[in-house]
Amino acid sequence: MDAGPHGALDLPLDETIACPQCxxxxxxRMPQEGGRMVCHRCHTVLIAPKRNAYLRVIALSLxxxxxxxxxxxxxxxxxxxxxxxxxxxxLDSALAFLDGGxxxxxxxxxxxxxxxxxxxxAAMVIYVLxxxxxxxxxxPGARAMFRWAEDLRPWSMAxxxxxxxxxxxTKIVSLARIEFGPAFWMFAVLVxxxxxxxxLMDRWTIWKALEQxx
Amino acid sequence: MESPGTEILTARERGxxxxxxxxxxxxxxxxxxxxxxxxxxxxxxxxxxxxxxxxVVGIICYIPANLFPMLRTTMLFNTSESTIVGGAIxxxxxxxxxxxxxxxxxxxxxPVGKFLAIGYLALSVRRPERLRPKQRHKLYxxxxxxxxxxxxxxxxxAILSALVQLNFAAxxxxxxxxxxxxxxxxFTMLAAISFDPRLIWDKSGSERTTx
Numbered sequence: 001m002d003a004g005p006h007g008a009l010d011l012p013l014d015e016t017i018a019c020p021q022c023x024x025x026x027x028x029r030m031p032q033e034g035g036r037m038v039c040h041r042c043h044t045v046l047i048a049p050k051r052n053a054y055l056r057v058i059a060l061s062l063x064x065x066x067x068x069x070x071x072x073x074x075x076x077x078x079x080x081x082x083x084x085x086x087x088x089x090x091l092d093s094a095l096a097f098l099d100g101g102x103x104x105x106x107x108x109x110x111x112x113x114x115x116x117x118x119x120x121x122a123a124m125v126i127y128v129l130x131x132x133x134x135x136x137x138x139x140p141g142a143r144a145m146f147r148w149a150e151d152l153r154p155w156s157m158a159x160x161x162x163x164x165x166x167x168x169x170t171k172i173v174s175l176a177r178i179e180f181g182p183a184f185w186m187f188a189v190l191v192x193x194x195x196x197x198x199x200l201m202d203r204w205t206i207w208k209a210l211e212q213x214x
Numbered sequence: 215m216e217s218p219g220t221e222i223l224t225a226r227e228r229g230x231x232x233x234x235x236x237x238x239x240x241x242x243x244x245x246x247x248x249x250x251x252x253x254x255x256x257x258x259x260x261x262x263x264x265x266x267x268x269x270v271v272g273i274i275c276y277i278p279a280n281l282f283p284m285l286r287t288t289m290l291f292n293t294s295e296s297t298i299v300g301g302a303i304x305x306x307x308x309x310x311x312x313x314x315x316x317x318x319x320x321x322x323x324x325p326v327g328k329f330l331a332i333g334y335l336a337l338s339v340r341r342p343e344r345l346r347p348k349q350r351h352k353l354y355x356x357x358x359x360x361x362x363x364x365x366x367x368x369x370x371x372a373i374l375s376a377l378v379q380l381n382f383a384a385x386x387x388x389x390x391x392x393x394x395x396x397x398x399x400x401f402t403m404l405a406a407i408s409f410d411p412r413l414i415w416d417k418s419g420s421e422r423t424t425x
Contacts, residue, residue, distance in 0.1 A: 018225040020237050022412055025223050084380035096376040102393055146250075150235065154361075164369030168374050207237075
């Protein structure tokens with residue numbers, strides 16, 4: 001946590017870290033595992049290493065990919081009104097806009113936000129971290145991969161989709177009987193795992209590792 | 215460095231340029247970060263143009279999103295259409311006050327609040343002395359964090375239209391407002407992402423030079 005503003009004056013550039021949010025300079029010192037280095041004035045977390053982070057993130061990312069396959073294939077929700085029933089999968093929800101015309105682009109967005117982007121991010125993170133765990137140099141293109149994985153972060157909206165489900169269900173709960181399919185529970189777990197994986201990843205540690213081993 | 219209390223030295227003041235992606239610092243004048251490959255800008259004043267551009271399209275898309283129907287519900291042989299606000303009022307009158315509030319907050323309060331907040335932040339960096347930077351940075355943080363949650367309504371429409379397809383008993387189709395609303399959320403997210411929060415912390419116009 002020591003980040004003496006004066007010390008930052010004449011440190012070598014390699015040991016200096018600048019807050020990406022407010023440009024304040026600090027002496028980059030790796031905190032203890034589980035500890036954090038936080039910017040003094042804007043409170044952005046600068047460095048937050050976690051024990052065994054790479055291995056755990058890889059394991060969680062694999063889980064994300066497997067669960068997502070299950071969550072898109074199995075039935076998600078079902079309704080039953082007056083003897084008429086219908087089941088929908090996550091993919092059906094995304095493709096609900098395939099009516100033609102401009103609506104198709106909305107299907108593409110929704111499928112991207114809730115299915116494709118979380119899976120692509122997980123795959124990219126596995127690609128970046130696997131060689132680091134094995135103690136080797138990064139695979140070709142690892143930096144670009146990690147850059148994209150970070151850029152896609154705000155566009156991964158699985159957790160928003162699950163809240164959307166809650167809202168949609170309360171809208172129709174008085175009109176219809178609702179059945180929860182296996183995919184619903186998979187998706188609920190998936191949301192927790194995505195949040196967990198993101199919270200374990202420490203950007204600064206990973207960039208440093210990518211730099212040193214390349 | 216005359217800010218009261220804390221003495222913080224910025225990369226810019228030390229003649230360095232910092233990478234906003236990986237936090238590495240380089241001597242001023244360098245234009246790409248060797249570590250992560252991002253473009254380097256000490257202060258990205260051109261980012262304000264992008265912020266305004268995205269914000270304006272975002273606001274433009276938000277207008278039809280409120281005028282056109284979000285949902286088309288067919289029950290037996292009656293078709294009814296509901297807009298965002300209309301749908302929320304329907305919910306409230308049927309006793310689902312809580313959900314009506316969630317919808318109104320996610321689709322009206324948050325988007326409008328975001329337009330105002332981003333506009334204010336983009337204007338405020340031209341005269342930074344008016345409000346303490348800590349508060350403005352907190353505002354930026356909230357806007358960045360909360361913006362994505364406006365997508366809830368689009369997902370609700372997607373789920374309802376996929377699920378409620380029960381022959382002539384009941385069916386729900388998306389209305390044109392679904393797409394303009396989604397675009398409005400996407401564009402305002404891009405506006406927030408384009409903003410360079412380091413501008414908030416600079417003291418008055420004096421530092422507005424180069425790049």
